[in-house]
Amino acid sequence: MRRKLFGVIFAVCIGWFQAEALTDAAITTKPEVVNDQNQTSAILSCNLTNPSSPIKGFYWTLNGKPIDKAGSSDGGPYIEYEIKKVDYHSSGIYACVFKTEPEVNATIEVKALPHVGAYKHSENANEKDKAVLTCISHGYPLPTDWRWYMLHDNEDKMPIVNGTDDKYEIKNTPNKTMLYVKDLDMNKDMGFYECQGTNEIGSASDTIQLRVRSQLAALWPFLGIVAEVIILITIIFIYEKRRKPDEINDDDDSGSAPLKSNSAINHKDKNVRQRNSN
Numbered sequence: 101m102r103r104k105l106f107g108v109i110f111a112v113c114i115g116w117f118q119a120e121a122l123t124d125a126a127i128t129t130k131p132e133v134v135n136d137q138n139q140t141s142a143i144l145s146c147n148l149t150n151p152s153s154p155i156k157g158f159y160w161t162l163n164g165k166p167i168d169k170a171g172s173s174d175g176g177p178y179i180e181y182e183i184k185k186v187d188y189h190s191s192g193i194y195a196c197v198f199k200t201e202p203e204v205n206a207t208i209e210v211k212a213l214p215h216v217g218a219y220k221h222s223e224n225a226n227e228k229d230k231a232v233l234t235c236i237s238h239g240y241p242l243p244t245d246w247r248w249y250m251l252h253d254n255e256d257k258m259p260i261v262n263g264t265d266d267k268y269e270i271k272n273t274p275n276k277t278m279l280y281v282k283d284l285d286m287n288k289d290m291g292f293y294e295c296q297g298t299n300e301i302g303s304a305s306d307t308i309q310l311r312v313r314s315q316l317a318a319l320w321p322f323l324g325i326v327a328e329v330i331i332l333i334t335i336i337f338i339y340e341k342r343r344k345p346d347e348i349n350d351d352d353d354s355g356s357a358p359l360k361s362n363s364a365i366n367h368k369d370k371n372v373r374q375r376n377s378n
Contacts, residue, residue, distance in 0.1 A: 188239030
């Protein structure tokens with residue numbers, strides 16, 4: 101009984117000491133946040149104090165995925181990682197991970213302007229149909245606000261409001277926005293549209309050209325094919341019309357030759373008869 105009690109007390113003490121060791125371990129990061137407004141490159145650093153066990157190495161992750169060639173099986177309590185260019189490509193949540201028992205880590209946010217790009221810079225649609233314009237975004241953090249504008253020749257922007265007269269419908273997700281333009285009109289809806297995404301760092305935008313075709317546009321290819329067939333038939337008809345008289349003349353010539361030969365034969369027979377009678 102005493103041994104069992106002693107074992108319980110010993111386990112509790114070991115757990116308490118381990119918990120104290122874990123709570124004493126701390127990582128100091130520098131800087132805590134990076135954004136591309138105040139710097140174009142950055143050096144991330146982590147300093148581990150009071151590790152719970154010997155450090156057997158380290159590695160860095162970006163958005164939860166290990167960064168290639170950014171780790172080692174050796175290393176001390178202080179490590180660094182260099183970002184040569186701070187932009188939407190390199191933005192995200194970085195973590196320095198120390199290989200101790202258990203592993204400990206700390207995160208550093210690298211923020212940048214959103215990268216907004218049109219899925220297609222030119223869209224074609226027919227009158228009375230519906231067009232869908234799409235823009236996507238990359239980087240960290242993703243846009244928290246999406247807006248659409250129609251651009252006029254004088255470069256004025258007309259804001260497009262979701263649900264206006266059942267004409268426009270806007271659907272947003274953090275990394276994508278879609279503008280539906282319904283009941284297209286060639287005179288009113290054709291032109292350039294701008295999508296704009298905004299996060300806590302700033303805004304970025306891109307443009308899409310919408311071309312609206314007449315409802316008869318689909319008939320033009322068919323009419324072209326019909327015209328080609330008519331022209332081809334006409335050429336064949338004219339060719340046959342011109343060729344037939346020549347064939348008739350040839351037939352007449354071939355038919356007259358036997359007649360001449362028959363008359364010659366008859367003439368010879370007549371001469372023979374005259375000689376016999378003499």
